[in-house]
Amino acid sequence: MTVLLMPGDAPPARYIAEDRHGMMAMAKADDGWCAALDRHNMCCSIYPQRPTICREFAMGGEDCQIARADWANGVGLGD
Ligand code: SF4
Numbered sequence: 154m155t156v157l158l159m160p161g162d163a164p165p166a167r168y169i170a171e172d173r174h175g176m177m178a179m180a181k182a183d184d185g186w187c188a189a190l191d192r193h194n195m196c197c198s199i200y201p202q203r204p205t206i207c208r209e210f211a212m213g214g215e216d217c218q219i220a221r222a223d224w225a226n227g228v229g230l231g232d
């Protein structure tokens with residue numbers, strides 16, 4: 154899942170990358186997860202600065218369920 158940055162989003166620069174379409178997005182680590190994800194507790198390490206898309210993502214909502222299913226099936230990492 155790609156987290157595109159919207160105007161006004163200002164995560165730390167070390168977590169920003171240009172995606173394959175030239176859009177600015179949250180960088181991904183080699184494992185496909187967002188680079189800002191704390192792997193020890195699986196929580197956002199930049200929670201107060203998280204992008205708009207992350208703020209609007211409803212935990213347990215339809216998009217969340219789709220992302221979880223994709224992850225469980227190994228789909229979507231790196232997309
Ligand atoms: S909530 Fe945090 S860790 Fe999750 S995708 Fe957004 S910036 Fe990355």
